[in-house]
Amino acid sequence: MCPSDDIGFFLKLINECIEKNANQALKPFDLTLSQARILFYLHDHQDATTSQKDLEEFFEVSHPTIIGILNRLEGKGFIHSEHCSKDKRVKSIFLTDKGGKVFYSMDHFRKNNEANMLQDLTDKQIKELKSLLKIVYKNIQ
Amino acid sequence: MCPSDDIGFFLKLINECIEKNANQALKPFDLTLSQARILFYLHDHQDATTSQKDLEEFFEVSHPTIIGILNRLEGKGFIHSEHCSKDKRVKSIFLTDKGGKVFYSMDHFRKNNEANMLQDLTDKQIKELKSLLKIVYKNIQ
DNA sequence: GCAGAATATGTAGCATGCTACAATTATACA
DNA sequence: TGTATAATTGTAGCATGCTACATATTCTGC
Known part of the structure; x- marks a missing residue:
């Protein structure tokens, strides 16, 4: 067993x-990658209200996982949540002003992160990589 | 942001x-994937003694992470550890009989897991995938 | 309308990852 | 030799993932 032979292990590395x-780069913003991804989602979906369920399904994690991340984000003032008046089971999640501002501060991080990871790869290779990963994902789901 | 566009997020999924x-498949053996990987390593390196440091370096994790996994494995009787007589700082890790037996029970798991993930991929595609992932890994290290 | 099922969120406890700090032993060099 | 440094392991506390169980609200079918 060595990293390049065991693709499952290599993917983990x-x-x-x-x-x-990412966590290192996001430290100055007092955010982790999982937390930042939630802010990205909220920013990109400001036209619609977002529930915990929406986040669970998008990020493919369990609801206790989402609750933990949201509690930390709310504790730091990046988001705000309130019970939906139409359906009191549902909690709607919003970016606060602070959350909106930090999003713009992180914008370069968001854009440069993927670019750095894919440097030295041609557009064709990136397309091929995405295609192969999609097949792998389909096989294991 | 959607899974196929953000390769970082897709890799996480x-x-x-x-x-x-894997954790589901390993449940009957009372093991997790991280724990099983340690047993695989110990089985593959029985000719040499293994220290915590060796495992940290091979699996590229911090030493408290390794200590936690080893403590759970030792608590369940799959491994045994003792202080090295030559260098009392070092703890040597060994597979117990129970650990050796469960390794053979898991052998089909180990072999079929990777195969399932890579079904529908040609040898050429698998080679290409490994090659692309190596470039990505090099970019981010 | 009411009982039971379904849905959304909350809580408890665990595994695996981390950093920061501590303790012990070995090494190196003045 | 003796002291400072390095190396290895240990501990505390946190973030993020999980399952299992609990609670509150809504929906369904009679």
Whole structure:
């Protein structure tokens, strides 16, 4: 067993390296990668209200996981939540002013992160990589 | 932001899907994927003694992470550890009989897991995928 | 309308990852 | 030799993932 032979293990190494780098880069914003991804989602979906359920489904994680991340974001003042008046089971999640501002501060991070990861790859190679990963994902789902 | 556009996020989805499937499959053996990977390593390196440091470096994780996994494995009787007589700082890790037996029970898991993930991919595509992932890993390290 | 099912969120406890700090042992060099 | 440094392991506390169970609200079918 060595990293390049065991693709499952190699994917884990890559994923954790991405997380470590991103968490380091996001430290000045007092955010982790998982937390930043939630802010990105909220910013990109401001036209519609967002519930915990929406986030669970988009990020493919369990609801206790989302609750934990949202609680930390709300504690730091990046988001605000309130019970939906139409359906009291549902909690609607909003970006606060602070959350909106930090989003713009992180914009360069968001754009440069993927670019750095894909440097030295041609457009054709990137397309091929996405295509192969899609097949792998389909196989394991 | 959608999974196929953000390769970083997509890699996270794939990795967590692999872990969920593996942890489910390993439940009958009372093991998690991280724990099983340690047993695989110990089995493959029985000719040499293994320290915590060796495992940290191979799996590219911090030492408290390794300590936690080893403590759970030792608590369940799959491994045994003792202080090295030559260098009392070092703890040597060994597979127990129970650990050796469960390794053979899991052998089909180990072999079929990767195969399932890579079904519908030609040898050429698998080679290409490994090659692209190596470039990505090099970019982010 | 009411009982039971379904849905959304909350809580408890665990595994695996981390950093920061501590303790022990070995090494290096003045 | 003796002291400072390095190396290895240990501990505390946190973030993010999970399952299992609990609670509150809505929906369904009679």
